[in-house]
Amino acid sequence: MISDAIETTQCQRKDPVDLFHSGHFVKICAPMVRYSKLAFRTLVRKYNCDLCYTPMIIAADFVRSVKARDSEFTTSKGDRPLIVQFAANEAQVLSDAARIVCPFADGIDLNCGCPQRIHDDLKRTVDLCRKAEATGVSWITVHGRNVEERHQPVHYDAIKIIKQNLSIPIVANGDVKTLKDAENIHHMTGTDGVMVARGLLANPAMFAGYEETPLKCIQDWVDIALEHGTPFTCFHHHLMYMMERITSKQEKRVFNVLSSTSAVLDYVNDHYGV
Ligand SMILES: Cc1cc2nc3c(=O)[nH]c(=O)nc-3n(C[C@H](O)[C@H](O)[C@H](O)COP(=O)(O)O)c2cc1C
Numbered sequence: 001m002i003s004d005a006i007e008t009t010q011c012q013r014k015d016p017v018d019l020f021h022s023g024h025f026v027k028i029c030a031p032m033v034r035y036s037k038l039a040f041r042t043l044v045r046k047y048n049c050d051l052c053y054t055p056m057i058i059a060a061d062f063v064r065s066v067k068a069r070d071s072e073f074t075t076s077k078g079d080r081p082l083i084v085q086f087a088a089n090e091a092q093v094l095s096d097a098a099r100i101v102c103p104f105a106d107g108i109d110l111n112c113g114c115p116q117r118i119h120d121d122l123k124r125t126v127d128l129c130r131k132a133e134a135t136g137v138s139w140i141t142v143h144g145r146n147v148e149e150r151h152q153p154v155h156y157d158a159i160k161i162i163k164q165n166l167s168i169p170i171v172a173n174g175d176v177k178t179l180k181d182a183e184n185i186h187h188m189t190g191t192d193g194v195m196v197a198r199g200l201l202a203n204p205a206m207f208a209g210y211e212e213t214p215l216k217c218i219q220d221w222v223d224i225a226l227e228h229g230t231p232f233t234c235f236h237h238h239l240m241y242m243m244e245r246i247t248s249k250q251e252k253r254v255f256n257v258l259s260s261t262s263a264v265l266d267y268v269n270d271h272y273g274v
Pocket of ligand 1: 030031032033034035054055056085111113143173174175176195196197198199
């Protein structure tokens with residue numbers, strides 16, 4: 001909770017922009033509603049994730065309500081560097097929300113991606129990015145799809161053009177499932193970082209080079225989640241994602257309907273020795 005975290009986290013601020021000048025592309029865990037919470041961020045950081053985003057938080061609720069603050073934002077000493085993502089349509093509200101999280105975060109992100117992403121007329125997207133750059137934003141993440149596209153291939157060529165037309169760091173996002181994919185997209189687009197959502201849900205160890213979730217990572221999730229008092233649904237859903245590729249259909253039929261932490265613990269112990 002915020003009030004407990006102040007003293008432990010306040011003094012550790014790092015400028016996350018420095019990450020973009022480290023000579024390596026920055027490996028980033030995307031904002032994910034319900035999922036990119038403290039426990040999951042702790043897990044991916046163990047496996048070479050350089051920078052984490054919180055789930056999107058509605059700035060107006062965050063400013064208005066202590067309850068919303070306590071339920072939407074939790075952090076801890078090692079949870080850095082951290083970017084807090086807000087949804088806001090009023091500058092003052094965003095500014096007020098930013099001021100509240102400022103001692104606990106290394107940056108603020110404004111979600112401009114739902115539902116507009118890149119525009120069909122790429123000049124308009126480049127223009128928008130330039131305007132954002134002119135306002136002083138530190139970097140921009142681009143999901144390379146337009147508003148109608150869901151499963152179509154990501155337009156990495158569009159991301160490359162945006163990168164070529166801006167001076168600030170650009171982060172590429174979309175359909176990265178392995179470290180190799182991330183490296184390829186970095187080379188293909190020339191971007192400074194790669195942000196991953198579903199690939200990390202499926203394999204939180206992917207930035208460390210694992211092709212699929214290692215058992216050690218499942219063990220780490222169980223330990224971290226229990227230590228953080230993660231609610232059952234969140235604990236269970238993460239395991240479903242992580243085990244998706246390594247469990248058979250029959251196993252899933254049993255595992256996915258388990259309804260208590262103890263049943264899940266027994267299951268992973270019996271089947272995986274975790
Ligand atoms: C479960 C889930 C929750 C998401 N929540 C957010 C969010 O809170 N804010 C946001 O900007 N994008 C959110 N997204 C979009 C992702 O950050 C990302 O842009 C998108 O999934 C494409 O990346 P990927 O191909 O690596 O999954 C979410 C995606 C998923 C799968």
